Amino acid sequence: MPEVPISARGVARRFGSFEAVRDFDLDVAQGEVFGLLGANGAGKTTAIRMLCGTLAPSAGAITVAGVDMLRDARRARSRIGYVTQRFTLYGDLTARENLQLQGGLYGVEPALLGERIAQSLQRFRLAGVEDQRAAALPLGYQRGLAVAAALLHQPDVLFLDEPTSGIDPLARQQLWELVYELAAGGMGVLVTTHYMDEALFCDRLALMERGRIIAGGTPQALLAMPLAAPPLEVRCDDEAASGAWLAARPEVREVLPRAGRHRIRLQSGLDPQAWAQAATAQAAGQGLALRIDAQAPRELEDVVVALLEQQEAAA
Ligand SMILES: Nc1ncnc2c1ncn2[C@@H]1O[C@H](COP(=O)(O)OP(=O)(O)OP(=O)(O)O)[C@@H](O)[C@H]1O
Missing domain, CATH: 3.40.50.300 (P-loop containing nucleotide triphosphate hydrolases)
Structure with missing residues (x-):
């Protein structure tokens, strides 16, 4: 060999x-x-x-x-x-x-x-x-x-x-x-x-x-690469309503349904922790109890999408 x-x-x-x-x-x-x-x-x-x-x-x-x-x-x-x-x-x-x-x-x-x-x-x-x-x-x-x-x-x-x-x-x-x-x-x-x-x-x-x-x-x-827009995961007893609510937020760039939860990506530059707090309070005011994990585990797709977007932005 x-x-x-x-x-x-x-x-x-x-x-x-x-x-x-x-x-x-x-x-x-x-x-x-x-x-x-x-x-x-x-x-x-x-x-x-x-x-x-x-x-x-x-x-x-x-x-x-x-x-x-x-x-x-x-x-x-x-x-x-x-x-x-x-x-x-x-x-x-x-x-x-x-x-x-x-x-x-x-x-x-x-x-x-x-x-x-x-x-x-x-x-x-x-x-x-x-x-x-x-x-x-x-x-x-x-x-x-x-x-x-x-x-x-x-x-x-x-x-x-x-x-x-x-x-x-x-x-x-x-x-x-x-x-x-x-x-x-x-x-x-x-x-x-x-x-x-x-x-x-x-x-x-x-x-x-x-x-x-x-x-x-x-x-x-x-x-392990740093990401400008790390993923978050959102759980809610009412999956359909929470999905629609998240999709309507201008700061949310993408909502991906997963079994029993939603995986979301925010616009670049937002602080996921601060956004999660504000969104939880805002949704609660509208009768939706969201549980948001701002440190959701990464998936390779998150990194690949982020790298491709970075390239596009730089082009
Ligand atoms: N013989 C060719 N003449 C002109 N352009 C070509 C030729 N072969 C490939 N290309 C172009 O080169 C680029 C790269 O094509 P390639 O097939 O290598 O991509 P790929 O990453 O393998 O995509 P896919 O996953 O769709 O196979 C494309 O824009 C394609 O149109």
Whole structure:
């Protein structure tokens, strides 16, 4: 195993005059699960495509498993497994035929391929459906098949672009268990996700916005970042009335219903404690007994939203 599965320095990509990715620096260590976050269009897929060698950067340096992607793309690509957002296997072929084809394309020795396919059918819970057409399989199985195909040549690095979008909770959990298992074996895994609960499963995260990484670190470090508008939680026996009351306050920027409570965010710059006191008194005057927790536990989404808003305000 190489020391640094993925390393990128100063990577940029322009499409005409539009800069989809710029100043992109990234290191993913052996055994690390690294999460790339960002809104739609932030540049995650473009970045991953460059790291995988399927799109040439306009500038910068990339090494994968110690191999220079720009000088020796073929060898670098042979160390990579890449699962794209969309299902890219052949729907008309069976699960087994897809694995045979992919293994061949990746150059797996025919003598080894049969055994590896048998192992992956077991590992990815595809045994029993291996002779069904891939297009007829449920999405969770299709995703498992795509990951199985990407691992047949035993890469050092795995790229997963939104691997769990659209699949059911059990399939999501199974996929994450597999990711941990692969990382425990020393693989570097780079995953993009829109799900904040899944982002918390990563060892480190980077948040992209308009083509740049604007923040990064462990989930714990991100959760501890100071916020201009920290969240509050509001409980009230009359959930509907309290929700409407909160939504009508001009100082309240966002009201998110949660089971049995509301999570709110105030406009930047307000003192949450002072606002909570005043709001409790004001609501009481209107017959609503609010219980406001001005130090509600952070969620990763709070931090991500705050960081994106800060960037927008600065732009
Ligand atoms: N081939 C291309 N030609 C022109 N613009 C492109 C091309 N590929 C991507 N872009 C633009 O680059 C920006 C980043 O796109 P990208 O697909 O990398 O975002 P993303 O973060 O992966 O978003 P999503 O979560 O929707 O996949 C977008 O504005 C997109 O329209």
